[in-house]
Amino acid sequence: EVQLVQSGAELKKPGESLKISCQASGYTFTSSWIGWVRQVPGKGLEWLGIIYPADSGIKHGPSLQGRVTISADKSTSTAYLHWSSLEASDSGIYYCVRHLGRIQVGAIDVWGGGTTVTVSS
Amino acid sequence: EIVMTQSPATLSVSPGERATLSCRASQSVGINLAWYQHKPGQAPRLLIYGASTRATGIPARFSGSGSGTEFTLTISSLQSEDFALYYCQQYNNWPPYNFGQGTKLEIK
Numbered sequence: 001e002v003q004l005v006q007s008g009a010e011l012k013k014p015g016e017s018l019k020i021s022c023q024a025s026g027y028t029f030t031s032s033w034i035g036w037v038r039q040v041p042g043k044g045l046e047w048l049g050i051i052y053p054a055d056s057g058i059k060h061g062p063s064l065q066g067r068v069t070i071s072a073d074k075s076t077s078t079a080y081l082h083w084s085s086l087e088a089s090d091s092g093i094y095y096c097v098r099h100l101g102r103i104q105v106g107a108i109d110v111w112g113g114g115t116t117v118t119v120s121s
Numbered sequence: 122e123i124v125m126t127q128s129p130a131t132l133s134v135s136p137g138e139r140a141t142l143s144c145r146a147s148q149s150v151g152i153n154l155a156w157y158q159h160k161p162g163q164a165p166r167l168l169i170y171g172a173s174t175r176a177t178g179i180p181a182r183f184s185g186s187g188s189g190t191e192f193t194l195t196i197s198s199l200q201s202e203d204f205a206l207y208y209c210q211q212y213n214n215w216p217p218y219n220f221g222q223g224t225k226l227e228i229k
């Protein structure tokens with residue numbers, strides 16, 4: 001069974017750094033795009049970005065620039081989302097996702113359980 | 122950036138009836154369009170990809186149609202477990218692979 005197991009909820013202050021994780025199992029980690037989708041309470045879903053672990057190729061949206069980065073560790077089949085300096089607007093539920101496809105990115109066929117990030121002073 | 126627009130924002134339908142949800146793209150995405158179901162406290166679930174292909178384990182009452190800029194998700198006979206939020210997503214043009222803002226399907 002394909003699974004994406006995410007790290008636990010986080011409560012942080014503005015300006016702090018944070019790294020959340022997503023461990024994949026049940027498939028060959030290097031053969032699929034893996035990444036992150038955010039849900040802001042009361043709002044919809046925002047696609048953030050994905051990484052292809054085999055070559056570390058990255059596709060990201062406008063929200064994932066500068067202080068937010070995606071990475072992956074092939075040795076542990078784990079993807080990460082890292083903030084160098086959190087802002088209150090980063091609060092939300094972050095889902096780890098796997099996309100179908102390889103050369104042509106496809107739909108999201110597997111979702112993790114979500115990691116709640118709360119940034120508050 | 123492609124903008125995905127879903128309508129209506131909220132749809133009230135009685136159990137057993139048909140529900141029709143719409144999704145429009147600001148430019149053509151071919152058939153690179155997916156539909157997801159999202160219930161409170163759960164992760165979203167893939168229903169349809171390639172505009173009309175049901176994902177594994179999805180009941181036949183869910184069907185998708187359309188191409189280019191206009192897409193439809195139809196639920197033929199609503200069951201109690203179908204009342205949820207529904208999102209469309211395009212994966213034709215990056216960045217980013219945008220979602221629509223969602224349609225809330227509620228019990229009438």
